[in-house]
Amino acid sequence: MSLYYLTAHELHDLLLKKEISAVEVNEAVFDRIESVEDSVKAYLTLTRDQAMKTAQEVDDMIGAGRPVPPLAGIPIAIKDNICTEGVRTTAASKIIYNFIPPYDATVVKKLAGQHIAMTGKTNLDEFAMGSSTENSGFFATHNPWDRECVPGGSSGGSAAAVAAGESVCAIGSDTGGSIRQPAAFCGVVGIKPTYGAVSRYGLIAFASSLDQIGPFTRDVTDCALMLNAICGHDPLDSTSSPYEVPDFRRCLVNDVKGLKIGVPREYMSEGIDADVRQIIEKAMSLLELNGARIEETSLPHLGFSLPVYYLIAPAEASSNLARYDGVRYGFRSAGAQDVVDMFMKTRSQGFGAEVKRRIMLGTYVLSAGYYDAYYLKALKVRTLIKEDFNNAFEKFDILLSPTTPSPAFRFGEKTGDPLKMYLSDVFTIAVNLAGIPGLSVPCGFVNGLPVGLQLMGRPFSEGKLLQAAYTFEQCTDHHRKHPEL
Template sequence: MDLLQRTAHEVRDLMRKKEISSKELTEAALDRIEKIDGQIEAFLHTSRERALTWAQEVDKRLQEGQELSDLAGIPMALKDNICTEGIPTTCASKILGNFVPPYNATVTEKLYQGKAILVGKTNMDEFAMGSSTENSAFRKTKNPWDEQRVPGGSSGGSAAAVASSEVFYALGSDTGGSIRQPASFCGLVGLKPTYGLVSRYGLIAYASSLDQIGPLTKDVEDCALVLNAIAGHDPMDSTSAEGKEVDYRKALISDVKGLKIGIAKEYFGEGIDEAVKRNVYAAIEQLKSLGADYEEVSLPHTEYALPTYYILASSECSSNLARFDGIRYGYRTESYDNLTDLFVKTRSEGFGEEVKRRIMLGTYALSSGYYDAYYKKALQVRTLIKQDFDKAFEKFDVLIAPTTPTPAFRLGEKTDDPLQMYMSDVCTVPINIAGIPAISVPCGFVEGLPVGLQIMGKHFAESTLLRVAYTVEQNNAYHKERPAL
């Protein structure tokens, strides 16, 4: 158990010293999943035989003295909307319950090339639509810190799997906060990269202009290692950005002298828990004591971010999810009278309530007569929100805010009120709208529940974010805390 609670870079060093083998590590992870996942319900599928075969191959290479990547031989998990050849990829939806992809996502392929060990696919809100992982068609994942509470969403399964030491790191996807919010709720580091830095090829789309894949890890160093493995231009993704390769390990410096921090005042207003604010401000004061300067900054269009996000995301989901019709793959209704009846019944039976709600909202926003009033207006406001960030970054190196308004809420607390659930993303959605990067790092606890500090940067400033996050981490011990299961 002590071994599994370590970070990826710590077990990498142990493997290189030949103190442990990848097979031992992988068996330990799989045994732990078998033992405790009934409590947490983080996984939808596991691949025991495949994982152990790959681990033995890594051990053979280590014995031969071959040079291996930082993540070689280390057990990890992927959110179940990231395609894996020969392994089910369901998006936690009945409509994709029997889908096994014939290809790998680019991030999957990159991790495989580095000899990472995939042990399984994690639970999520159906098609990544949700903030609590309660919208899954198959199970409700629990927060390892308190099993009566949600792990966050939509990447709640990935976050819970890492927080409960079932795997050393996991990938999630972030459309409006779905990596950072569960990272905050589960006491992890979660990075939403700049839009275009990490390929979306093989990520089953929810909202294509907002989705980004990123890591959930136990500390900032692991985050840098995973980002090194998955970032980079991909010709298979038309929105993938070209640029020079960066080694994010070089950003792991505990030094913020002269750094200019903007405190986004709109993120500290109504609805933000006082105890969360106190923890975030304590971290800001600590950065100041280490040589950073900070002052308040206004992002005036923040109040429009949530409605803008839900119009844009729902419109794109209405378009993207039109492909799930029972004709080519996935679930198909058993009885139907004609083609239209097949479509209607398949989609009615296959999609959950939240997915249907967002498809309906998006179809309405895109419909004739309403397109200009809703979708076009949302695109215009998106530009204003991006301009707010651009202006702030002319003066500041990073912006800091809480990751979430509150610590993890109770299971079932917000399921009957979708608007209350949507409000839990109020601090995270503006970042996706603007396409900038942001990282959540643990900064304290409220009544035994983790609190996340969110650090935002300009486009492709991941190195700066990692440096600030690393400095925060090196000056406290919150990232070393583990839930007692």
């Protein structure tokens, strides 16, 4: 087995046994990047020198007999909408193509405290707006399982990097499914933690009330390690929850006996691929076989989550993206007559089509005369959706669904029609609206393309999701398969 396809916990064991060095691990990963990056295009920026320097430091620590944290020296990629001090951070947008943050995001600080080796910054849909990474302002990322297919989005670069062995773990962000959907498309584990579990400080905002940072890993154990590293209260984020973070490794228990799992019928009926349905039903039987009690349930307002999401998210985005005006950083259009002209030209030339579309939509729904009919209405229905989940969680520990109705689609398949693209998020966005955790774990393949199983829980029940996913993983081998590149 190649070093670059080992998991973080496997590598950590080998590092402690001194069978390998952190420098060797990172060299292996950067060699892998060299050989496959041209066909995957996961990265916008590589930080090899920085990674090798950290790797050497970790080797020195181990050599000196000092204890090292579980992720020390592990090559980890960061989505390029998360600020890294001194390392270009673009959100895959031309409007800040040259922005070098003077500060680190809180998650980046936390990971640096673990001595991770940051491999680089990964591609995404511009400002995380998209479901295929085709909206990147620079180039598209390819699905390592089929280069003709998209890796999903918006965290497509992070998912593809982990799947292709171009990093061991990665950080992404999820506003409507941007971690879980690409995790499903690329056959890796991805979790969107509870809103407020991970600090958003330093995450370039798309929709502030929905955005959350989370990890991509090759197995559930690594997912627990990553959550241990990034969760926790941050005084710099007012919406970060002051809760006690458990040691998620304790949740890696192979046991789902008596676990009550609900399967909302709305998820299993609407436009779901027959092959995907079969795989999900197989996963359900497997969990049942292990003692879980599975029952059908209902989330009556689930069907409204798409409109609610596509009203709230663009509204917040239209305001969050107002700061990109060419005054303080990033791109500025030359030759403007006056400052308004400069704003208009800079923003028109700097933003891509999807971003402009959402700014237009968001500005419209907030504008005088439409606020009540659209934005306020959406906030009210968001309450109803949240209540549906509350009701379901009175009866069930976990809700289960496919992460996406079908596997990865082909390039260009949905770019012509924004609505069609929006519909590909239909299974993931309700989790963001309700602020609950959602995890996607590989559960099979359709025509060589991975399929993801989505597990959803009560707020701050990440541990329970990890336990169920871990149990599922123990009796399957999907996570051990790798794409041919």
